[in-house]
Amino acid sequence: MHTPSDDADRQRDAGSVPSPAVRHVSLNLNVRGMGPSATLAVKALCRARVDRGERVFDFGLGQSPFPVPAPVVEALRLAAKEKDYLPVEGLPLLREAVAAFHRREDGMEARPDGVLVGPGSKELMFLLQIAYYGEIILRSPCWVSYLPQAQIVGRRNTLIPTQFDAGWKITPALLEETLTAANDHGRPRLLILNYPANPTGHTYTAEDLQGLAEVARKFELILLSDEIYAQTHFTDEHVSIARYYPERTIVSSGLSKWCGAGGWRLGTFCFPPELDWLRAAMAAVASETYTSVCAPIQYAAVQAFRGGAEIEHYLSRTRRILASLSAQCVDRIRAGGIRVHPSTGAFYLFPDFTPLAPRLAARGIHDSTTLCQRLLEATGVAILPGAAFGRPAEELTARLSYVDFDGAAAIEASARPEADIDAVVQRHCHRVLEGVDRLTDWASADRA
Amino acid sequence: MHTPSDDADRQRDAGSVPSPAVRHVSLNLNVRGMGPSATLAVKALCRARVDRGERVFDFGLGQSPFPVPAPVVEALRLAAKEKDYLPVEGLPLLREAVAAFHRREDGMEARPDGVLVGPGSKELMFLLQIAYYGEIILRSPCWVSYLPQAQIVGRRNTLIPTQFDAGWKITPALLEETLTAANDHGRPRLLILNYPANPTGHTYTAEDLQGLAEVARKFELILLSDEIYAQTHFTDEHVSIARYYPERTIVSSGLSKWCGAGGWRLGTFCFPPELDWLRAAMAAVASETYTSVCAPIQYAAVQAFRGGAEIEHYLSRTRRILASLSAQCVDRIRAGGIRVHPSTGAFYLFPDFTPLAPRLAARGIHDSTTLCQRLLEATGVAILPGAAFGRPAEELTARLSYVDFDGAAAIEASARPEADIDAVVQRHCHRVLEGVDRLTDWASADRA
Numbered sequence: 058m059h060t061p062s063d064d065a066d067r068q069r070d071a072g073s074v075p076s077p078a079v080r081h082v083s084l085n086l087n088v089r090g091m092g093p094s095a096t097l098a099v100k101a102l103c104r105a106r107v108d109r110g111e112r113v114f115d116f117g118l119g120q121s122p123f124p125v126p127a128p129v130v131e132a133l134r135l136a137a138k139e140k141d142y143l144p145v146e147g148l149p150l151l152r153e154a155v156a157a158f159h160r161r162e163d164g165m166e167a168r169p170d171g172v173l174v175g176p177g178s179k180e181l182m183f184l185l186q187i188a189y190y191g192e193i194i195l196r197s198p199c200w201v202s203y204l205p206q207a208q209i210v211g212r213r214n215t216l217i218p219t220q221f222d223a224g225w226k227i228t229p230a231l232l233e234e235t236l237t238a239a240n241d242h243g244r245p246r247l248l249i250l251n252y253p254a255n256p257t258g259h260t261y262t263a264e265d266l267q268g269l270a271e272v273a274r275k276f277e278l279i280l281l282s283d284e285i286y287a288q289t290h291f292t293d294e295h296v297s298i299a300r301y302y303p304e305r306t307i308v309s310s311g312l313s314k315w316c317g318a319g320g321w322r323l324g325t326f327c328f329p330p331e332l333d334w335l336r337a338a339m340a341a342v343a344s345e346t347y348t349s350v351c352a353p354i355q356y357a358a359v360q361a362f363r364g365g366a367e368i369e370h371y372l373s374r375t376r377r378i379l380a381s382l383s384a385q386c387v388d389r390i391r392a393g394g395i396r397v398h399p400s401t402g403a404f405y406l407f408p409d410f411t412p413l414a415p416r417l418a419a420r421g422i423h424d425s426t427t428l429c430q431r432l433l434e435a436t437g438v439a440i441l442p443g444a445a446f447g448r449p450a451e452e453l454t455a456r457l458s459y460v461d462f463d464g465a466a467a468i469e470a471s472a473r474p475e476a477d478i479d480a481v482v483q484r485h486c487h488r489v490l491e492g493v494d495r496l497t498d499w500a501s502a503d504r505a
Numbered sequence: 506m507h508t509p510s511d512d513a514d515r516q517r518d519a520g521s522v523p524s525p526a527v528r529h530v531s532l533n534l535n536v537r538g539m540g541p542s543a544t545l546a547v548k549a550l551c552r553a554r555v556d557r558g559e560r561v562f563d564f565g566l567g568q569s570p571f572p573v574p575a576p577v578v579e580a581l582r583l584a585a586k587e588k589d590y591l592p593v594e595g596l597p598l599l600r601e602a603v604a605a606f607h608r609r610e611d612g613m614e615a616r617p618d619g620v621l622v623g624p625g626s627k628e629l630m631f632l633l634q635i636a637y638y639g640e641i642i643l644r645s646p647c648w649v650s651y652l653p654q655a656q657i658v659g660r661r662n663t664l665i666p667t668q669f670d671a672g673w674k675i676t677p678a679l680l681e682e683t684l685t686a687a688n689d690h691g692r693p694r695l696l697i698l699n700y701p702a703n704p705t706g707h708t709y710t711a712e713d714l715q716g717l718a719e720v721a722r723k724f725e726l727i728l729l730s731d732e733i734y735a736q737t738h739f740t741d742e743h744v745s746i747a748r749y750y751p752e753r754t755i756v757s758s759g760l761s762k763w764c765g766a767g768g769w770r771l772g773t774f775c776f777p778p779e780l781d782w783l784r785a786a787m788a789a790v791a792s793e794t795y796t797s798v799c800a801p802i803q804y805a806a807v808q809a810f811r812g813g814a815e816i817e818h819y820l821s822r823t824r825r826i827l828a829s830l831s832a833q834c835v836d837r838i839r840a841g842g843i844r845v846h847p848s849t850g851a852f853y854l855f856p857d858f859t860p861l862a863p864r865l866a867a868r869g870i871h872d873s874t875t876l877c878q879r880l881l882e883a884t885g886v887a888i889l890p891g892a893a894f895g896r897p898a899e900e901l902t903a904r905l906s907y908v909d910f911d912g913a914a915a916i917e918a919s920a921r922p923e924a925d926i927d928a929v930v931q932r933h934c935h936r937v938l939e940g941v942d943r944l945t946d947w948a949s950a951d952r953a
Contacts, residue, residue, distance in 0.1 A: 082782050083637060083638045083639050083693035084636060084637065084638055084782070084783075084786050085635060085636055085637070085638045085786075086638070088635065088636050088786050088789065088790055089786065091786070091789040091790070091793075120589065120590060124586065124588060125586065125588050130585045130586050131585075133581075133585040133801065134582045134585045137578045137579075137581040137582045137585070138572065138573065138578050139768060140572060140573050140765055140766050140767065140768050140769065141568065141767070141768045142568060142767045142768045143768055176624045176770070176795050176799070177795055177796055179793070179794065179795070179796055180794050180795045180796075183793070183794045187533060187536065187657065188532060188533055188536050189531060189532065189533070190531045190532055190533045190534070191531050202793045205793040206793050206794070209635065209790060209793060209794075245531035317588055318588050319588065319589070319590045320587060320588050320589045320590045320591055320797070320799070320800035320801075321588065321799055321800065321801070322624070322795065322796065322797065322798065322799045322800075334530050334532070335532075338532050338533075338536050338537065338539070341536065341539040342536055342539070342657060345539075345627070345631070345650045345653040345654050345657060346627065346628050346631045346654070346657075347624050347625055347627070347628045347770065347795065348625055348627055348628075348770065349768070349770065350770065351624070351768070351769055351770045351799045351802055352768030352769065352770075353581065353768075353769070353801075353802075354799055354801075354802075
């Protein structure tokens with residue numbers, strides 16, 4: 058969840074995937090041949106450009122551009138000597154802080170005993186798929202590691218395709234239709250929701266969530282609500298579905314996105330009492346695999362989840378920067394004749410180049426993968442094809458991550474009381490805006 | 506591997522394992538009902554004692570008693586701001602340091618590209634079992650997480666039982682006999698060796714390893730050589746089997762044991778070029794699960810694997826302390842009529858109470874689990890039953906981990922040039938020696 062799998066793909070060395078020519082290769086068929094993905098192909102092209110000394114506008118990476126807040130870094134320094142194995146479910150102080158965080162931020166009835174701490178919520182998601190026996194229901198477009206995880210574990214999955222016109226949202230009607238179509242009311246199923254969303258940047262309203270909760274209750278779904286981007290909601294109005302479907306919703310969070318600490322690898326799941334059996338089974342698997350999360354990081358995370366004035370100030374500045382930058386990108390993209398929904402959180406846009414399809418087709422571009430490769434070659438702008446997020450190959454969508462700027466400098470500039478946030482963004486995020494202009498100029502051009 | 510699974514069991518909340526009475530429980534049958542283990546039962550008894558204000562001699566935990574070396578802690582402090590996702594296979598600087606470490610310490614042809622860094626070598630072992638399709642061959646007694654991992658993944662495994670009289674070693678003849686018995690020469694198989702060994706504290710000689718390497722080559726085994734305790738070898742004479750079977754041996758190490766940093770969660774696998782296909786497949790799975798290891802920890806680990814005078818000094822002091830303490834424990838255990846082999850590394854002894862079997866039987870003790878429970882109740886000494894390590898239930902063996910002392914104080918005392926190491930140990934590890942005396946007094950008593 059947290060680490061968009063493009064990040065993972067960027068890191069994966071699966072280019073060296075086992076060749077059939079190698080002797081003595083005995084691999085799990087669920088793993089054999091994994092990758093290289095479209096995102097890796099883009100990465101390779103990026104590297105080649107950099108090696109040639111050419112510019113790259115890196116809108117592929119799903120990493121926060123901001124530094125870890127100073128009090129959290131200081132807490133890590135103070136905890137550097139902590140060396141003991143911690144309890145598999147997490148440091149008790151941290152479990153308390155995470156529960157308090159969800160009570161404070163989301164109005165949930167969160168309990169310390171319901172919290173499970175893992176080395177990234179992506180790993181927790183994997184444990185969930187190992188422990189839980191049931192079908193996985195996902196939205197398309199979806200974050201790119203959900204599907205490979207289901208493949209590794211061998212779990213059945215169903216994608217619910219959403220549309221531009223519906224703002225890429227799963228509607229209650231669409232959900233009900235999908236669940237009913239299987240004609241198997243009692244099937245154990247896990248629905249994963251993610252909002253503010255990767256890769257679309259949209260979120261759900263309270264009304265949307267109430268409707269989805271009703272359907273979930275009717276089908277007794279287990280719901281994994283991936284809210285890792287909650288604190289990036291531009292107007293700080295994130296609402297959790299746990300309010301409306303508390304009895305079977307697991308809420309996921311972590312340090313990777315709102316706290317700028319993707320590389321620290323700490324994610325959290327918060328379970329209701331009704332799902333303690335699932336938490337216990339995941340903890341049993343965790344005890345035989347990663348054992349516990351890095352101790353110094355857990356002590357530092359206590360500081361992050363407790364929050365406080367300095368962290369609030371940090372968050373409010375990061376939100377203003379992202380909101381302004383996102384809006385400026387949207388204006389420019391639309392001016393280029395590409396359709397796109399404004400985002401309400403996270404740091405993604407999911408432009409749809411369909412209005413330009415005839416022009417693109419004239420240049421031999423008929424699918425999102427070719428679109429992204431040609432864009433990169435021509436302009437140095439790297440975005441990820443919709444196909445990498447479960448969309449049909451021929452749909453001309455892509456994810457644009459507007460994080461290629463110096464977050465520390467932008468935060469500092471935005472802190473001045475007289476700061477005009479749009480001007481700050483134009484000065485400090487000019488690289489992003491320039492990349493978006495290159496993209497639109499190239500896409501809307503009449504010739505190749 | 507690294508974290509003896511008793512540690513994990515201590516942390517696991519699997520006491521809350523799903524009850525059949527719970528509705529809507531849909532769990533993977535390979536996971537359902539995991540635990541609570543014998544070690545958890547011992548843990549519960551320990552807690553009850555502590556709650557009653559009674560003493561506990563905790564010889565159950567497999568954690569280094571020593572602090573993380575100062576230069577490594579300082580390196581973590583300096584790296585506290587590192588926030589980026591690192592490459593899935595590890596920070597390039599760290600992969601270089603690990604390869605150089607194995608070349609320097611083990612005379613291996615280690616390459617940076619052959620190194621895979623994970624959040625504990627236990628997690629890497631799990632990834633290996635997921636990616637590799639083949640039978641897992643283990644020694645009994647074996648470290649307690651190997652078997653549950655094979656169960657979760659659904660891999661077939663074979664235990665090779667070893668005996669007290671053979672020093673708990675797998676001999677080449679025994680290995681060959683086991684492999685031949687299957688009458689399936691081409692079966693893909695992974696043999697796991699661990700030396701210095703958990704739970705027995707023994708190691709293999711160069712001659713032993715040459716013999717095992719010959720059989721491994723004959724059957725084209727993949728060999729996972731778990732050498733996490735290599736640097737604790739009391740006389741610093743550890744030899745890796747990678748010298749004799751380089752082409753298919755993976756060498757495992759990490760910070761948990763020799764560097765005192767179990768809670769930091771960093772393990773390493775070092776692959777030969779012939780197994781790059783397996784490393785790549787594991788990296789592909791890692792990219793969809795834990796993504797990468799905590800960035801600040803990886804920077805700090807560079808310092809640890811590079812070594813240097815201060816770390817060498819630390820290691821030589823920890824070895825002297827462990828060697829003296831181990832020898833003193835052995836003398837006392839033997840004096841009580843219990844048989845035990847001296848250890849040559851790690852921090853474990855694996856006493857065999859068989860000579861006292863008649864006396865124990867007279868007190869109603871016929872198996873290792875009862876032995877350990879009764880011992881704890883009567884004396885406050887917690888050791889782990891042989892049954893938890895794959896031994897037959899009725900065999901009166903147990904693992905004793907002699908780490909219940911203040912390692913920092915012991916290191917400091919041993920640093921004085923005039924220090925008599927045996928006297929230092931008697932002063933600083935008196936708790937361990939007192940516990941061992943209680944154990945032998947109780948076991949050799951004529952009455953209940």
